[in-house]
Amino acid sequence: MLLKLDRVGKRYPMGGGHVDALKDVSLEIQAGEFLAFAGPSGSGKTTLLNLVGCLDTPSSGSIQLDGQDLGRMSRGQLGQLRAARIGFVFQSFNLIPVLSALENVEVALRLGGLPADLDRCEQALVDVGLKEQLHKRPNQMSGGQQQRVAIARALVKQPALVIADEPTANLDSHNGEAVLDLMRALNEDKGATFLFSTHDSIVLDRVRRTVWLRDGVVQKIEP
Amino acid sequence: MVWLLRLAARNVFRNTRRSLLTTATVLLGTAMLTVALSFVGGLLGGLMSGVAATAGEVRIVTPEYELREALMPLDANIAPVEPVLEAVRARGYAAHPFLSSGVTATVGEDIGEVFCQVVGSDPSYYAEVLDLDERLVAGRLIEAERGESLLGLALAEDLGAEVGDELVVLGQTQDGSMSPVKTTVVGVVDVGNIISNRQAFMSLAELQWMIDLEGGALQVYVDSGADIGGAREVAQDLAQDPALAGLTIQAWNERDTFRQIYDLSRTIHFVLAGGIVFITALGVLNTMMMSVLERTGEVGVLRAMGMKGPSVVFMFVVEGLGIGLVGSVLGLALGTPVALYLQRHGIEIGQDVANKVAVPVNSTFYADLTPEIAVSAFLLGLLIAALGALVPALRATSIQPVDAMRSHR
Ligand SMILES: Nc1ncnc2c1ncn2[C@@H]1O[C@H](COP(=O)(O)OP(=O)(O)OP(=O)(O)O)[C@@H](O)[C@H]1O
Ligand SMILES: [Mg+2]
Numbered sequence: 108m109l110l111k112l113d114r115v116g117k118r119y120p121m122g123g124g125h126v127d128a129l130k131d132v133s134l135e136i137q138a139g140e141f142l143a144f145a146g147p148s149g150s151g152k153t154t155l156l157n158l159v160g161c162l163d164t165p166s167s168g169s170i171q172l173d174g175q176d177l178g179r180m181s182r183g184q185l186g187q188l189r190a191a192r193i194g195f196v197f198q199s200f201n202l203i204p205v206l207s208a209l210e211n212v213e214v215a216l217r218l219g220g221l222p223a224d225l226d227r228c229e230q231a232l233v234d235v236g237l238k239e240q241l242h243k244r245p246n247q248m249s250g251g252q253q254q255r256v257a258i259a260r261a262l263v264k265q266p267a268l269v270i271a272d273e274p275t276a277n278l279d280s281h282n283g284e285a286v287l288d289l290m291r292a293l294n295e296d297k298g299a300t301f302l303f304s305t306h307d308s309i310v311l312d313r314v315r316r317t318v319w320l321r322d323g324v325v326q327k328i329e330p
Numbered sequence: 331m332v333w334l335l336r337l338a339a340r341n342v343f344r345n346t347r348r349s350l351l352t353t354a355t356v357l358l359g360t361a362m363l364t365v366a367l368s369f370v371g372g373l374l375g376g377l378m379s380g381v382a383a384t385a386g387e388v389r390i391v392t393p394e395y396e397l398r399e400a401l402m403p404l405d406a407n408i409a410p411v412e413p414v415l416e417a418v419r420a421r422g423y424a425a426h427p428f429l430s431s432g433v434t435a436t437v438g439e440d441i442g443e444v445f446c447q448v449v450g451s452d453p454s455y456y457a458e459v460l461d462l463d464e465r466l467v468a469g470r471l472i473e474a475e476r477g478e479s480l481l482g483l484a485l486a487e488d489l490g491a492e493v494g495d496e497l498v499v500l501g502q503t504q505d506g507s508m509s510p511v512k513t514t515v516v517g518v519v520d521v522g523n524i525i526s527n528r529q530a531f532m533s534l535a536e537l538q539w540m541i542d543l544e545g546g547a548l549q550v551y552v553d554s555g556a557d558i559g560g561a562r563e564v565a566q567d568l569a570q571d572p573a574l575a576g577l578t579i580q581a582w583n584e585r586d587t588f589r590q591i592y593d594l595s596r597t598i599h600f601v602l603a604g605g606i607v608f609i610t611a612l613g614v615l616n617t618m619m620m621s622v623l624e625r626t627g628e629v630g631v632l633r634a635m636g637m638k639g640p641s642v643v644f645m646f647v648v649e650g651l652g653i654g655l656v657g658s659v660l661g662l663a664l665g666t667p668v669a670l671y672l673q674r675h676g677i678e679i680g681q682d683v684a685n686k687v688a689v690p691v692n693s694t695f696y697a698d699l700t701p702e703i704a705v706s707a708f709l710l711g712l713l714i715a716a717l718g719a720l721v722p723a724l725r726a727t728s729i730q731p732v733d734a735m736r737s738h739r
Contacts, residue, residue: 162634162731189731190636201631201734205340217333218636 108174109267109300110136110159115168117154117323128154129323131168136302138267141294143303143310146320152304153272155320159302160270161189173267190219194261194299196271200253202245208232208256209241212263219264231263232256235289251282258290268300275307283309334641338648345621352617352650352715353657359610360661360711361668364699366602367707368669369677372698374595378558378588384460384526386428386551387558388565388581390414395548396578402432404504408577409546417573423554423564426455427547429537433501435530437491437515444488448499448530450537451551456480459553462519462531469493469517476536479513482527483520491515499530503542511540558582603706607714614718618650622722622729629726630734639727646723647716654715658708665707672697 117129129151136142136159144152157163158170161177164185170177172192177185194215202211212228232241235255245253254274261269271290275283291313293299303310311317319326342349391399394406408414411427418425429450436443456462456471462480463471472478479497481489491497495515503509513532521527538544554564561581568579582588622629629642676694 157732160634186636186638189634195631195634195734197627197631197734199627201627203337203628203632205344206337213333214337214632215635218632220636223333 108135109138109140109172110134111171112159113169113171115155115158115165115170117151117158117163118166127323129158129165132323132325133168134318134325134328136300138300139294139298140316141291141301141314142316142318143305143314144318144320145305145311146326147306149322150320151323152320154323156270156272156302156304159268160193160195161185187220191221191264192267194264194266194269196254196257196261196269196274198273198276200245200250200257200277202253202256202260204245207242207244208237208248208259211245211256212260215260215263221264228259228263231259234262234293235259249282250278251285254278254282254286255289258286258293262293262297262299265297266299268302271301271303273305273307274303275305275309280309283307287313334645335648338645339652341621341645341649342652345624348617348621349653352614352653352718353660355610355613355617355718356654356657356711356715357661357664359606359714360658360707361665362606362610363603363707363710364662364665364704365669365672365697366606367599367703368697368699369672369695370595370598370602371700371703372673372696374591374598375698376696378583378591378595386426386549386582387554387561388423388552388568388579389585390418390550390552390568390574390577390579391548393576393578396580402430404431404502404541404543404548407504407541407543407546407548408550409543411547411550412545413573414550414577417571418550418552418568421567421571423552423568424454424458426451426459426551426553427534428455428549428551429534429541429543429547430529431501431537431541433499433530435485435489436498436500437489437495444485446485446488446528446530448501448532448537448540450532450534450540452534455551456531459551460521460526462521465519465521467518467520469515471517472531472533473516475533476539477513478516478533479536480517480519480531481515482529482531483518484524484527485530486515486518488528491518493517497530499540501540503540505542507542509540509542511536603710607710607717610714611717614650614654614715615721618646618719618722619725621649622646622726625726626729627734629729630731633729634731634734642727642729643720643723646726647719650715650719650723651712654712654719657715658711661711662704662708666699666704669697669699669703673699 112132112134115129115132116127119126119128144155146152158165209228209232212231213223216223229241235258237252237255240248240252274286278286287309290301294301303314305311317329392406392408395403398406415425415427430447433446433448434444435446467483472480481491493515497513497515499511501509501511538546552564561583565579565581568574673696676696678694
């Protein structure tokens, strides 16, 4: 088992009181899954992704990644785990505009403490279909291409887990479908685990499992 | 680390307009520092050499005189002074015996109206060191052995004295008895500063007689004719002379007054440089802060991927330094010709103002651009950039990875 969440809660201070963004979420996720957190706006999808992505810590309950209890780790340890084992794809791509596609991918290896193997970076970009765009800067590429660079950047360190928060929100449907199909193929070929948050049917049609959230509570899991 | 440097360097060229604005700020700071520091340096340097020139590059006094200098002790004297003068001259330097004393001066019927200082020295001191021959406003220099005096311009006005008048000064002998001296005013001089212009100048013999110090002097001024920067070596050389044993030999910059001016100049430099650095650093801070805020999402991603706080600071500070380097070089390139112009042509403050200053100064102030000033202006330019970048850089470390998740451009 890759991830095990046990009665996880997340509480944010808000005004004088607080908001419970997540309440008693219990969940098990296997390595190699292709899974979406779905639900209306404010239901807690991003909050949940942040927790399993080691970007944030739960207010209650426990999360285990590969059998390690995240709650027992220091901030520094979490950061190291994140750098080495987790890949991120963001809604707004968040590529570094002054670096080429290849260099953007290289940054992930450097920050992950891995040798900056340029062949490996190039292969990651070839895998997402950007063989011809290696030396282009983000502003010379389409949104779909930029998101592919982001995917290559997330996958190059062969992470245990790829987190993607609304990866299609800034793409048109054609590019959205292409990006999702690509990730599905990478999931099948390389066994990479993908977790999404989304309300987009493009994503929901392609994931193998969907966890429906509402007001911070798991409503149902499909299938 | 190298890749981070490369990233920072590329960020310099990212927002051209903003980088130009930052460059201009650093440029302005460096240029102002170059001009201001060399001007203040020149001004104070001129001040110091002016004082050094008239008060002796090196002076010789008795230890008691130095101790009680503020009281102008007439009994702490060098007598006879001739062996001292000979010893100094034997080593190839010019030597002038010097006496001075506080007196009340009277011209005509008024009695004891004006308090002033009377100076006694040899004709060569007046002609060569004080340049009085070029500063005569009326009359001529002292020629006779006794019975003649020169008045500083301000003193002459206070006394209402003219050439040909009879001047009576009431001084003291070294053991404290009253000692009147009567002379004829043969000339009026404008020495160019408020202290000297309130003095009366007489022959050495006249003052020796007044103080009852025949063949003696209170101080001996030594002039090597070389640059005043070498004063300490001259003093060291003289200290080896057995004929001068037991006397206090001081280079001008070893004396308290000069140390005070020196400290003052350090303080002025510090305050001036600090002020310029602070204000321009604020300007850099402003533009760099915009860059940081604009890159929230990007910094969040880098943090998510494992970039540590110190690396974030490094990245932004290096970017600031990169911009600062260009600004410093350009600032120096702009400030240097201005400073050199002021070094050549100076700024005229007018003799009226110069006369009101308490130490001997010229009426024109010249800048003095030294290599040290150029280097410090350049380094301070970098400091402006580094300081200005530091606060935004520290602010950037507070950007959390979740901010990248939530930042939707
Ligand atoms: N940093 C925060 N401080 C306070 N409240 C927060 C914070 N982050 C999230 N919340 C609250 O927690 C709840 C869940 O937010 P979350 O962003 O996880 O929802 P979401 O399902 O991702 O919504 P969306 O579809 O709009 O992205 C919301 O009520 C939100 O206002
Ligand atoms: Mg969300």
